[in-house]
Amino acid sequence: MPPKTSISSALSWRCPQCTVRTFASSSKLLAVGPEHPRYVKVPEPPQQTVPHNPPVKGTLPIPRNVFAGNSKGRSDDEIIALSTPSPKNPKNPPKGSREEWKAKMSEIRKQNLREGVKSLRARQISDERHQNVRQAAKQRERQELLQRPDREDERLTAPSNNMDLDALYNKPIPDPTREDRIRTKQLNLQRHEDMKRQERMEAVHSLYMNAREFIVTPQQLDKAVDAAFGTPEMPVQFGKFSTGVSNRSIWAEGRPERVQDKLNVANGQATGFAMRSAKSSSEINKERIRRIAETFTGGKIEKSVE
Incomplete structure (x- = not known):
């Protein structure tokens, strides 16, 4: 009878597939099976409405202002001359020696420093010029936007909370056409008064012309009644018939x-x-x-x- 397998050996058993090393470079935890939707890597485009900002690797140091220490107003040539002085006691080292190599390297460093300072100054001037141009353009755009009148739809739909309430309640309302309207009304009033005065003058003159025929006394009234209707003894007759007899009715005239x-x-x-x-x-x-x-x-x- 074969010997029985111990419990410890049974518990330490591992799947042969897990112990086999795969050919993929990714770790076993990141690997997915064929049934997974990310089994095949498909590139995904960034969102159209969101700008794609790739991650910045590391941090950039704050650029140092090379010309910040020039408090005495020296020019670039003076600063370069002070930073790259010539040797006071020049030597003639033997050719091919270490001293010659060190002198040559020192001269190269000085030349690089001169060129670097000049290029930094040129770049600073160019950046300042571009920055001034951009700032001027932004200022012009800002002034144009501030001075631009409101659109018609915004003006018609804007609330009335931007009104000067103090001027509305405590000051006279501005009326640019007030003087013209007052002048026009004065002319109209003057014309109307002239018309009324002319009518009154005509009425008074007509009254004066017709006043001589007015009846103001009882004698004038009796005289007018007798002339219109006659007296009881001799009444007024209207028209004549074929028989020669007059009629007392006015309808006899027609x-x-x-x-x-x-x-x-x-x-x-x-x-x-x-x-x-x-x-x-x-x-x-x-x-x-x-x-x-x-x-x-x-x-x-x-x-x-x-």
């Missing part, structure tokens, strides 16, 4: 003139009673001439003067 009768007379189509009762053309012309004369003279003219 019916009153109508508007159509006046139009027919003006158009030359009047017949019968309208022709008999209408005014003649000479009377109409006299009336028109009288009105024209009143317009020219500015006053009233009596009808009896015609």
